[in-house]
Amino acid sequence: MLNISAYSKELIRDPFGILEGERYEFILDIEVPEDDELYSENGLYLKVLYGVSETKTGIIKYEIYERSSEQYLEFELEEDELKEVENFCVELLNGTTPQK
Numbered sequence: 001m002l003n004i005s006a007y008s009k010e011l012i013r014d015p016f017g018i019l020e021g022e023r024y025e026f027i028l029d030i031e032v033p034e035d036d037e038l039y040s041e042n043g044l045y046l047k048v049l050y051g052v053s054e055t056k057t058g059i060i061k062y063e064i065y066e067r068s069s070e071q072y073l074e075f076e077l078e079e080d081e082l083k084e085v086e087n088f089c090v091e092l093l094n095g096t097t098p099q100k
Helices: 079-093
Strands: 003-012 022-031 044-052 057-066
Touching: 003 079, 022 079, 044 079, 057 079
Parallel strands: none
Antiparallel strands: 003 022, 022 044, 044 057
């Protein structure tokens, strides 16, 4: 289980109108238990690209990074963790305070 301790959200501008809908980049500081294979004592964050359009809304891509080194980690979130991240992003986009 993830604990999202801090976050930022930014609308990605598309000056040429190439992309359908809107794209957002979320940076989510996460904490995981020490016994989780994803754990790093240097801290972790997720970079999430989230799309909102008439035809499809959801996570387009996500990446996991080690906080202190900015090193990309080749791990995947478990299905329930990914759903947790998705719900968090939806709540932010809807203007509600995410439940941590």
